[in-house]
Amino acid sequence: MMHTDVVIGLEVHVELDTMTKLFCSCPTKGSESPNTRCCDVCLGMPGSKPVLNSKALEYALRLCLALKCNVSKELVFSRKSYFYPDMAKNYQISQYELPLGAKGSLTLGAKAVNIKRVHMEEDPAALTHPSGMHTSSFVLVDYNRSGNPLVEVVTEPDLASPEEAREFMKKLITILSYLGIFDVKQGIIKADANVSIKAGNYQRVEVKNITGFKDIERALQHEVERQKREVKEGKKIMAETRSWDSDVGITRSLRLKETEEEYGYIFDPDLVLIDITPEMIAKIQSSMPELAEQRVVRYINEWKIAPIDAEVIASDKLLSDIFEHVASHVDKPYAAKWIRRELIRVLNYQGKEMPQNPIRAEELIMLITLLQQKKITENTGQKIMELLMEGPFNIVEYVRKNNLEAVSDTGVLERLCREAIAEHPAAVEDFRSGSDKSLNFLVGKVMAKSKGKASPKEVNEIIKKLVR
Amino acid sequence: MISDFVKSVQQGKIDPVHHIRSALEEVKNINQQFHYCTTIPEQSALAESKEAKTGRLAGVAVSVKDCICVKDIESTAGSAILKGYHPVMDATAVQRLKDEGAIIIAKTAQDEFGFGSFAVNVGIGMEIPKNPVDPERACGGSSGGSAGLTRKVSFPHVSLAESTGGSIVCPASFCGVYGLCPTYGVVSRYGLMDYANSLDKIGPMATSVDDLKLVMDIIGHMDPRDSTCTGPQHAKVIQKPRIGLLKSSFAQGVDPKVQSAVREFVEKLKRSGFSVSEVELPLTEKYGISCYYLISMCEASTNLAKFCGMRYGAHEPLDGNFNEYFSKVRSKYFNEESKRRIIIGTFARMAGYRDAYYLKAMRVRTKIIEEYKKIFTSVDILLSPTMPILPPRFADIGNLSPLQQYMMDIMTVGPNLAGLPHLNIPAGSVEGLPVGMLLIADHYQEQTLLACAKVLE
Structure with missing residues (x-):
């Protein structure tokens, strides 16, 4: 060597x-x-x-x-x-x-x-x-x-x-x-x-x-x-x-x-x-806990989790343990994505490692459930994750108090979209002639009207449908 | 006999406080001339005697070799480097005796850490114990104080001694008392200050077989605090053991007067219907001593490393770096023999020599055990004089011939290396000096040894 x-x-x-x-x-x-x-x-x-x-x-x-x-x-x-x-x-x-x-x-x-x-x-x-x-x-x-x-x-x-x-x-x-x-x-x-x-x-x-x-x-x-x-x-x-x-x-x-x-x-x-x-040795072998490599395989094959999410999560026992807890209550691939991206992002931002992680599985389950049911937008979810670094709180209560429920009622969204289309005819014209930038402009306007509570993806779909 | 004395104490016929007080006076008087004790804990002995009314040793005065820890009583293993050390715990064997009502009346003199056969290698500033029959002569070692005191006192008494290579039977022989070194592991070593851990055994000394047996029954039990302790394995007592005379110990290098004294007892055994034959242990005789000294010194040199003036025992004013300080304390308070064994023991396990000396000795030891195991298929007890000479005058110790010194070691080193139980029986006297006879049996055959000794008593 x-x-x-x-x-x-x-x-x-x-x-x-x-x-x-x-x-x-x-x-x-x-x-x-x-x-x-x-x-x-x-x-x-x-x-x-x-x-x-x-x-x-x-x-x-x-x-x-x-x-x-x-x-x-x-x-x-x-x-x-x-x-x-x-x-x-x-x-x-x-x-x-x-x-x-x-x-x-x-x-x-x-x-x-x-x-x-x-x-x-x-x-x-x-x-x-x-x-x-x-x-x-x-x-x-x-x-x-x-x-x-x-x-x-x-x-x-x-x-x-x-x-x-x-x-x-x-x-x-x-x-x-x-x-x-x-x-x-x-x-x-x-x-x-x-x-x-x-x-x-x-x-x-x-x-x-x-x-x-x-x-x-x-x-x-x-x-x-x-x-x-x-x-x-x-x-x-x-x-x-x-x-x-x-x-x-x-x-x-x-x-x-x-x-x-x-x-x-x-x-x-x-x-x-x-x-x-x-x-x-046989006794110890049979009582050996599952190791990281075995978890990765299980995440990918059984839970259909993206390989990158599986690798990152399994490489940290504490992270992986929290994930296992959360995943038993919510959609697994979705939870994996959120935990891999957002939990690690907020920890890194504060210069913390998993042993210092203050966010509990209970809060993550609540947060990811709200996201999955589209009760809040991803944008709101990220903000809540940041706040959780300060300590646990009742997320449902917080969302209600601060009026952060996502606007997912299609009727309301359509009304807001129609308003925006009516107010910005020039942008509508540009979009019709193929400008994606104008579409984004219109989506932005609707988002502002919803005070950030609408899902940009959904708004996007509605505007496309209305303008065509 | 102790059991009679204990009965009287339990029945209230003997007042243990009064008894212990007079025992202490006697011990102090004896000690002035014979130097058997390193410490005589009068206060604690008197205090304990007030409580001593029950137990199989109620009110019995017991002495303990200095290397066996007695809680709060200075215990130095006969070395100046442990001067002032008061153990934080009782050795398990001591604890068991105390639990039966025994009163510790003395810590007994020994060669420093057990390094010797005459109890003359005492610690710096300590006194050499003298033979109870003739104070011009050695009482044997290393448990010299235990043997001398056991012989000399007039009251019921037993002593807790310790053997690594012969330190129980040698002084028992020179002082004319019974001494039993049990199978390795039968008595817990917890609380025993180590000489060589794979060889060290605690065992009793007494003036009768029954007393010896009583103490063995009390101290010989499993102890979770010593990983090597097995307790007695309840081997079947052999009713008429076949006796094997060790041929080489009735030959050149062994005082003919000692030989004939022991032969008288052999005849007595024959008359009682025991079968007697002659046997040999060629491997043990050839390699036993080198094997013993290599292993014991290698282990001893690591055991003695902890004594450096830092946590307990002798201290010096702090100066220099730790190496200089440790060396200063160790140079000043270890005696010559300790230093010799530390140096040889360290040498034999160092790079380049470890394979040739330490590891080879470990392999030879296994062969020696096999040799004994084989011989125990044809005989049950090996018999020889315990010591090849009569107790020597102090002035003559330096003049012993190499063959005499070799024979002194070889008789006791074999059973110690193999972890076999062995017993010294007083076998009369020559010119007024005690002669001892050595019986060796297979592992866990203590009771067979004691039964055989009882026949001869």
């Missing part, structure tokens, strides 16, 4: 959305006050012993199956040893030579990104630098995070650009949220990236600590540019580990790169080997 100009491999750490930690029963969520959600196990107290949270294993297996991995026949944990103040035991319980999943893949459009391994591990504690990362003379440790369950997804160096890395992360998040194993709103997803460029003889540099899928593109663009600049200045690319500083937008050298073998892994003798039986 070493023929592209840029070669990127990712190690993505995903926080699994379990109620309790990986090796004890402390809650993963709750009090944010430091060191209030920890016990002897999270703190690495002498005598404490880890006990596996089986829910975390189930979640990790779901991911292995979704990524089409070969699943190991047994679960084996290892100790990864290194000294660091965020490590309660100065070793991390992780997996080494026998990862839970191996040799999987994730499809990005026409390309398959190979997954080298998927393994489980515990999160270290969080370090707080009270006056900034590089200036603080001391650091505080918060063990609330210590022991949270993580899965690490390691790709082969198959990604050819920062954009592709971003797409990969985005797709992975979609899969995680469909699997119901990751909290899209609060969960943390972090990546370390191995980056090399052709001009640097593909010397690998590791960039650590990139949070979220938006930052990955920025961090990698920066690193690729840095490497190009180094080569241009005649410098050699060093095998090193660099840390991404998101606030400043640069990477900094941390240390010369160490290899995995230098962590002195041993099997964790406190944890027993757990058989992963075919029955266990």
Whole structure:
């Protein structure tokens, strides 16, 4: 795979959305006050012993199956040893030579990104630098995070650009949220990236600590540019580990790169080997939720939804879930079009993502029903969608109060059209001689008379009929 | 016997408060000369004695090896690096004893983190426990304090000890008491400060078989807080077990006086109708020790990483970066033996050596277990002297021949590596010094061992 100009491999750490930690029963969520959600196990107290949270294993297996991995026949944990103040035991319980999943893949459009391994591990504690990362003379440790369950997804160096890395992360998040194993709103997803460029003889540099899928593109663009600049200045690319500083937008050298073998892994003798039986896998396989790709197929084939609408909606689990709810009450293709175009438009306008979307399915059902029954015009519908961003309200009431019902009574519309024709004889003449512009002018006049409550399409039809 | 004492307490004939008060006085007196205790928690012991009227151990004085956590009582695993550490929890085994009315009267001395066979590798600034029969001699290790105290006290008492490679039966032999190291996993390790997790086992020491059995019945149960804990698997007790004498332990390198003392007991067994044959464990004898030290040191070097002066135990004024600070604390408070094992254990799992040492040792261990499993198809109990020598004078420890040192380890390391239950039975004395006999059985055959010991008692 070493023929592209840029070669990127990712190690993505995903926080699994379990109620309790990986090796004890402390809650993963709750009090944010430091060191209030920890016990002897999270703190690495002498005598404490880890006990596996089986829910975390189930979640990790779901991911292995979704990524089409070969699943190991047994679960084996290892100790990864290194000294660091965020490590309660100065070793991390992780997996080494026998990862839970191996040799999987994730499809990005026409390309398959190979997954080298998927393994489980515990999160270290969080370090707080009270006056900034590089200036603080001391650091505080918060063990609330210590022991949270993580899965690490390691790709082969198959990604050819920062954009592709971003797409990969985005797709992975979609899969995680469909699997119901990751909290899209609060969960943390972090990546370390191995980056090399052709001009640097593909010397690998590791960039650590990139949070979220938006930052990955920025961090990698920066690193690729840095490497190009180094080569241009005649410098050699060093095998090193660099840390991404998101606030400043640069990477900094941390240390010369160490290899995995230098962590002195041993099997964790406190944890027993757990058989992963075919029955266990079959059970998880049968309870696997529908994934994005399967939804797209169902939307197109069964619900007759336009492919573009299906793709966009299914690529976001939250959006897709709202759509499913709405679609069960109204015309499906029509709802898909409205949600894909208008809901996303108003969200983008306010710079929001689906997790911050305030519009509920109830309002969307009401709005789309009114539109479909032509009780309001599309124009009015768009305005209501914008207002819904401020919070929910009774749409029917609002339409009535503000007198926004669409004029759909053909008698009334015909009267208004006749008036307009009578008032603008010149435009009528032009239209007769083939000017579409004049037709639009006349439609505009009728729309004004209806105070925007008429459907332009309907008015158009009536004028054509009357003038001919 | 403890059950008689407990009956008297339950019937109100013995006042536990009065009893514990005098027991504490006795322990303090003994400790001045013999140094069996790292901590004597007088206040909590007296407070607990007021409540102790029920349970199978009502009012019984119990000592606990220092590496086993007792809530709110300083527990250091015999190391200066944990000085001042008061555990936040009771070890499950301790909890079970307390639930039966036991009173914790002492934390007992040991080689730091269990690293030794004579209890002389004590923590910096700590005292070496002395043999109860002759204070010029070692009481064996690493659970030396537990064994010495069990032998020395005049009141009913049991001790909770711990073995990784022989740390229960070795000191039990040198001090002349019973010591049972159960099958790996029968007793919960929750609350045990780790030496080598895949080898560590908590077990009792006592002066009678019945007392040993009583404590085992209390502590040997499943515990959801230790993933490796299985509890007893209720194996059928073998009525007339076939005895296999380990040939190499009645040979060169084993003190002939020790051999003949043990042989007397073998004759006694023969007279009682037990069949006795000779057996050999060639693989275990050849590779057992290297395998044991590689695995135990690799595990120990990761276990000891957490002690860095940050969350508990010894601290130093904060300066330098974290690496410098951790190194300062660890250099100052670990003893020589701990440092040696950390360095060797780290080396054996590093890049380039891991396959040749750590992984190979793991594979050899499986072979050793298979060798034992095979031998248990032809005999039920393996028998040998527990220690090849009489308790040595402190001054002579450094002069033991390599063969003697090897024989000291090889007798106990095998069953520990294979996770097999084994028991030291006091087998008389030579020149006034205790001799011990070692019985080893198949996994979960504790009751067979105890029944056999009862015959010899």
